Amino acid sequence: MASNPSLPARGESGRLSALERSGELDRLDALVAAAARHAGTPEGDALVAAARALRAVRVPLPDARSRVLRITAAPGIPLDSVIAAFRTANPHVDVDVTVSRAGVRALRGGRADLSAVWLPQHLRGLGSAPFGRAHAVVALAPEDPLAALDRIDLAELGGHHLLQNPDVVPEWREIASELRGRTVGTRKSLELGVLATLGQQLDHVAAGNGIVILPRPVVEAEQRPDVVLVPVNGVEQRRSVLVWAGGSARDDVADFARLAAGLR
Structure with a gap:
């Protein structure tokens, strides 16, 4: 075939x-x-x-x-x-x-x-x-008088203690009281020790030991009802x-x- x-x-x-x-x-x-x-x-x-x-x-x-x-x-x-x-x-x-x-x-x-x-x-x-x-916010203890504000000018935070490396927030570093004169080298963080995580930093925020300034989504991701987040004027968007x-x-x-x- x-x-x-x-x-x-x-x-x-x-x-x-x-x-x-x-x-x-x-x-x-x-x-x-x-x-x-x-x-x-x-x-x-x-x-x-x-x-x-x-x-x-x-x-x-x-x-x-x-x-x-x-x-x-x-x-x-x-x-x-x-x-x-x-x-x-x-x-x-x-x-x-x-x-x-x-x-x-x-x-x-x-x-x-x-x-x-x-x-x-x-x-x-x-x-x-x-x-x-993202816009920057400051995390404050609920008892802090500034926590009741809708928005905070950066100058109002110059007397607070920053729990982060100041180089992360250069705008705050330039006005910080604790980085001027005799206060240099006696920052409160030296007493608190190394705060390696944001969770540890927010624990100290809630306890009234200082503040952190970060992009809003970063802090919101931690879901911490024991701190108050307030937008900050004078800090560039991150x-x-x-x-x-x-x-x-x-x-x-x-x-x-x-x-x-x-x-x-």
């Missing part, structure tokens, strides 16, 4: 399937590349995400091991919407998120690929991109940034930063 020339011979179907899939892969790769030329705007990033999602569905990569993007996020920096968009656009990349204030150390130590941190930070040798801003090792971001880090910029 003559064979039908329109049908592949036995044993050739696997090769033909691979060739067909390879052709489809090439076309979808071209689609992704064309979409990428429009990245950098919300519409362009959405187009890139749709093209990549179509490629992943139509031509999955068998036996491909998932890559992992390790992210360290400081408390109070909202990444949920960006992570959701990134997972849609990059279905073969797992995202591992750790909440920590040590994001820069995690990057330098090789424990993170990308960090979201509040400024100021020492970022020498790292790549970065703006992420967001900026957050995305940071990565080296000057040039690898592809998945660059994708994340691009999506974050589009969702800001």
Whole structure:
């Protein structure tokens, strides 16, 4: 019986399937590349995400091991919407998120690929991109007379004790009574010891031993009903940034930063 020339011979179907899939892969790769030329705007990033999602569905990569993007996020920096968009656009990349204030150390130590941190930070040798801003608030003990105000001028806090490193709030550092004259070197924190965590600092705020001045989302994340948060005039909005090792971001880090910029 003559064979039908329109049908592949036995044993050739696997090769033909691979060739067909390879052709489809090439076309979808071209689609992704064309979409990428429009990245950098919300519409362009959405187009890139749709093209990549179509490629992943139509031509999955068998036996491909998932890559992992390790992210360290400081408390109070909202990444949920960006992570959701990134997972849609990059279905073969797992995202591992750790909440920590040590994001820069995690990057330098090789424990993170990308960090979201509040400024100021020492970022020498790292790549970065703006992420967001937040207004500063002061955390006060409920018994503090200033806690009843709707808003506080920074000058009214010059006589209070700051439980943080003064360099974190340079505006307060410039007017602080305890950093002037004979009071230098006798700061109350020397008696309280090292307060390594925000939770410890807020314990002392509640006890009336001092104040902290931080971005509102950072303090709100601690959920402390025993302190009062009041907005502060005279302190610049605190900026957050995305940071990565080296000057040039690898592809998945660059994708994340691009999506974050589009969702800001």
